[in-house]
Amino acid sequence: MKFEAVTIKDIAKALGLSTSTVSRALRDSYEISPETKKLVLEYAEKINYHPNPIALSLKERRSRSIGVIVSEIANSFFSQAIDGIESIAYNNGYNVIISQTRESQEREQINLNYLTSRSVDGLIISVSAETSDFSFIKDIISRGMPVVFFDRVVPDIDTHKVVVDNYRGAFDATRHLLESGYRRIAAVTNSETLSITQDRMAGYRAALAEEGIAEEPGYIRSCPHGGLVLAEVNTAVEGLLAMETKPDAILALSDKLTTGCLRILKNKGLQVPRDMGLIGFSNSDLTELIDPPLSIIKQPALEMGEVAMNSLLQLLNSKQPVTEFNTHKLAPQLIIRTSSVRA
Amino acid sequence: MKFEAVTIKDIAKALGLSTSTVSRALRDSYEISPETKKLVLEYAEKINYHPNPIALSLKERRSRSIGVIVSEIANSFFSQAIDGIESIAYNNGYNVIISQTRESQEREQINLNYLTSRSVDGLIISVSAETSDFSFIKDIISRGMPVVFFDRVVPDIDTHKVVVDNYRGAFDATRHLLESGYRRIAAVTNSETLSITQDRMAGYRAALAEEGIAEEPGYIRSCPHGGLVLAEVNTAVEGLLAMETKPDAILALSDKLTTGCLRILKNKGLQVPRDMGLIGFSNSDLTELIDPPLSIIKQPALEMGEVAMNSLLQLLNSKQPVTEFNTHKLAPQLIIRTSSVRA
């Protein structure tokens, strides 16, 4: 079945006018007499005419749609960010096409290829955990595609970026753990190639160093798929628990890792925060209801989406190539609850 | 900045061929000699040619993209469903354009208008809570637009639908509450115009009736925005608690209502499940970590999204107009934990 649309030709034929005249009348051109305009407008209204956006896209060489690439839609952080992106896009007449990579480099590549060849006007990307080769992204940017990174950025690609102050988030959380009396603080991390992982780890290390605590390599466990596969988290936590001097607290460096760690600790019968302190990045709005109420570092996901879309709009609307790029660094929110406070 | 693309014309000019020949060579037509094909293919590869999908869309009158309309992206149920939709769409070469209504009829209308006029090939819709006039949707369907409803459907519109067995979900949950010893069971509901609300309420009533319990109208409180505004939930719960014979358990009929109710009960210092039993629909994957572990009715959201997209594909791929429509009714999953079980 096809959705039959009425075209400008139908109007022209019905009214005995040329398509040019109808087009001009609809666009309220000064070259058309008021009577003709009225005639056309009324008839167009009557038969429910809407200009074919595809024809327009072809003519204007832009589609008024943008692509968003994330690893997983069903993740609080990303869905909140997409919410923000969609809101701003909606207000500016842009459609949002989403696609997910599931942390796979291959899918990222395919999606990127697909979206750019489908003529999106711009892209908002949070790179996949698996991706190590960014030449493709670099390439499409150099060919003139407006791109903004959010959350997981690529440091050596020059374009607008929107991130949270990951260093500070991890630093503050670690310091909080230290102030709570924890000393042997482990970090369960996402893929180490990710910018966010590196920044957060830097904050973690800095906080430890400040306190004069030597870094214990065994306390750092990475989950390449960032909690997407729970088995990885399980291995990480078990590894930690099997050490001769176990850590007394865990800093989890991403959404799914935080709740994943808690899940596993509970399964193993450990008491949080007594046996093991826990704090982590999370954007779930249920963390306060959890047992124990989770201390978290929260990212302003909605706002990040909004800022990202606004940055993209700036690129889209600029006449000459943009050469000055900025990275918006938003403040994370440290919310101390029970899971990180020793009774 | 514009993304400069290479066209078939560039190839034709460079190779001294006509565009038709190039087009045919690229499509591997039998009319083209192997040598010419090889020439064209190699050159196309070299200059990184990709057919312009917009031009194709114009010609073929289809865009290979579908629209998804939900009330809110950042909602576990919907984001999981979108995940499913996107997966199937991806495998079939379709792009997914999402837009949210935030439960507003006006935004639903605008989005619908926008998406159809932007030539999506089909739509997957979960109607907004506010919407009472479905003539517009009816209209676009009658004009030939393939549409499938999911979750919140419109009973008197004939097209493919994907729902969960809401009646059974609510029925089983209510019966479970009864079996746990609760007698005065309240229902906190979403907008009453919603199909899901009606079905779930029917299940609730049937379970009560089966037990010979008369329905108490004061025990039914509706939140027109389904938990999107917490104040509504607050009013509902407070109303319940202010009654002379308070209910002893609450059945919450949607995602945000379930956690919303718990939040408010906790705020008021009530003990769940001792002072008040609680069970509700929810798709959060954190409910087991909550204090108390929440009993929930869970919808197979991912699967619903997949089934919805597959149904839409069936409509999209059928040559003649489809007249036989089916509604897939998937089984909800009742997960009993602590919040609904009296100690």
Added chain:
DNA sequence: ATCGTTGCCGGGAACGATTGCGTAAATAAA
């Protein structure tokens, strides 16, 4: 009476691709 203006509108190319039809050359059949 002629020349510019102005107002109003139509013809047709263009955006990038596909495709039905026509046709020249080469080959096969008569």
Added chain:
DNA sequence: TTTATTTACGCAATCGTTCCCGGCAACGAT
């Protein structure tokens, strides 16, 4: 040699719009 057939390609229309040109009245000015 003539005719038929095949091979391999080009022309031009098409999808729905926009927009550059150009044209034709009518009108005022000279």
